[in-house]
Amino acid sequence: MASGTLLYAQSGGVTAVINASASAVITEARARKIKVLAARNGILGALREDLIDTSKESAAAIRALAHTPGGAFGSCRVKLKSLEADRAKYERLLAVLKAHDVRYFLYNGGNDSADTAWKVSQLAQAFDYPLTCIGVPKTVDNDLAVTDTCPGFGSAAKYTAVSVREAALDVAAMAETSTKVFVYEAMGRHAGWLAAAAGLAGQSPDDAPHIILFPERAYDETQFLAQVKKVVDRVGWCVVVASEGIQHADGRFVADAGGGKDSFGHTQLGGVASYLAGRVKDQLGLKVHWTLPDYLQRSARHIASKTDWEQAQAVGKAAVQFALKGQNAVMPVIVRTSDAPFRWKIEAAPLSKVANHEKKFPPGFIRKDGYGITDKARTYLQPLIRGEAYPPYGTDGLPKYVALKNVAVKKKLPAWEG
Known part of the structure; x- marks a missing residue:
């Protein structure tokens, strides 16, 4: 033993x-x-x-x-x-x-x-x-090397795809007299796996998301705005999914939150959706809504x-x-x-x-125009969101989650002063 x-x-x-x-x-x-x-x-x-x-x-x-x-x-x-x-x-x-x-x-x-x-x-x-x-x-970033996928990613990917599909139905219903563009911000500092998962929400070019912005591709505002206008003219509305980690050609994060760096040395990000929404409104004159799911993406059990x-x-x-x-x-x-x-x-x-070692989203998974996923990406991603593992629900209509006692072990050493 x-x-x-x-x-x-x-x-x-x-x-x-x-x-x-x-x-x-x-x-x-x-x-x-x-x-x-x-x-x-x-x-x-x-x-x-x-x-x-x-x-x-x-x-x-x-x-x-x-x-x-x-x-x-x-x-x-x-x-x-x-x-x-x-x-x-x-x-x-x-x-x-x-x-x-x-x-x-x-x-x-x-x-x-x-x-x-x-x-x-x-x-x-x-x-x-x-x-x-x-x-x-x-x-949830799915960026660990060697492993095919990372536990945590599949559930966040499912939440993202479901949320984008449902929100798209809302936008489509309101587009005639209200919202024309909806921007959804996905987690992903350097790798666009989670933003890519949103691509599972649609099947054809006219299905949402119409535009996905990957951190693996430099953000070009002129091209982005032209693409938004093109989609709105064709479809009547546009859903954009943007990774929080998209960068300008010079390497600057589009959404640097200005909060310094954490102990891992990572720049605090957040706000790319609101930034993009502002640019669409100011430059194209379209009514825009945006969302920052943030922790919801990784906590949606x-x-x-x-x-x-x-x-x-x-x-x-x-x-x-x-x-x-x-x-x-x-x-x-x-x-x-x-x-x-x-x-x-x-x-x-x-x-x-x-x-x-960081696993980036493969170039072969990004559509030639840079704004969507390929069939190869869909083949990789789709099985990872498959199946439901619902938690038990209580009579109050809410999930029944557990809180552990977390009883501390008696300490044997002097207090750490580090």
């Missing part, structure tokens, strides 16, 4: 199904008689020795996690630097791991989280501490993709299995084996091939 404790933590922006991965991790570990601690608010919780004893939660509560959005144990945007630059933090982390006999570290997050998990594995090796580190994939939900649980379960086999510094990734019928499997990929 394996010995030692498993420490699980979540990082970065949460998703509609990240707790499904957490549920699978805890359930699989319990089946293997492995104790699971969770770090409150990601790597910060580990450094602060702010750990949660998941054994205090009932089996029913852990099962309910699988249909609950948000991050049950909190999250953080903190990226550790190199061992040399952040030595004090690493030594503190190692002390916490030793104090609680942690032999397995599972970090559920995106690109920067994969980098952290990889660095922690190097830390353990440098100090000759027996620790197996596993990265668990998650991100009520309309989660069944494919996404199943994959989120699969990577969580596999992460524990890999850890107990001693497969250090790897990530369970999704490998697509067939498009029709859609089939996939889980394999282990080295964290070194995932960390700090």
Whole structure:
């Protein structure tokens, strides 16, 4: 029987199904008689020795996690630097791991989280501490390398496609005497996967979205406005989906929010829809409405993709299995084996091939005119939003989500002053 404790933590922006991965991790570990601690608010919780004893939660509560959005144990945007630059933090982390006999570290997050998990594995090796580190994939941006898709993306993509289709029906109904243009802002800093998913809402050139703006293509205002006018003249109205990360030809973000940078070094974005709406109104004189779904895109558990939900649980379960086999510094990734019928499997990929590698939206997935998706993109995207995984609903008409007790483990070390 394996010995030692498993420490699980979540990082970065949460998703509609990240707790499904957490549920699978805890359930699989319990089946293997492995104790699971969770770090409150990601790597910060580990450094602060702010750990949660998941054994205090009932089996029913852990099962309910699988249909609950948000991050049950909190999250953080903190990226550790190199061992040399952040030595004090690493030594503190190692002390916490030793104090609680942690032999397995599972970090559920995106690109920067994969980098952290990889660095922690190097830390353990440098100090000759027996620790197996596993990265668990998650991100609505779908920009992790190696894996076919990222758990969290499929549900956000489904929400986006459904929202755009429904809003388009509204715009079409009002276009004769009211709104002519509707602008929808999708998440996606450098990769246009989520904006592209909106393309699933329509089938023909006259179906919404009529224009998709990708961060992989430089934003040209003159061409954009001409395209909007062309669509309105032809169809009578126009739906635009814009990635928050679209940039001018010189690399400046169209929607730099002016909020500085977070601890990952990312510029705060937001507002591209309102900006574009203003330009359309001022330059074309058309009535415009716009929306910024923001957190709604990643928290919409009520309309989660069944494919996404199943994959989120699969990577969580596999992460524990890999850890107990001693497969250090790897990530369970999704490998697509067939498009029709859609089939996939889980394999282990080295964290070194995932960390700090960004998967952009392929050029072959963007229509020649630059404003839509190709059939190849549709073939890739469509299975990821397939199926429904509705949460249970209460008599009040609202989803029944779970709130864990999150009982803290007694601290064994002095308070962290970092």
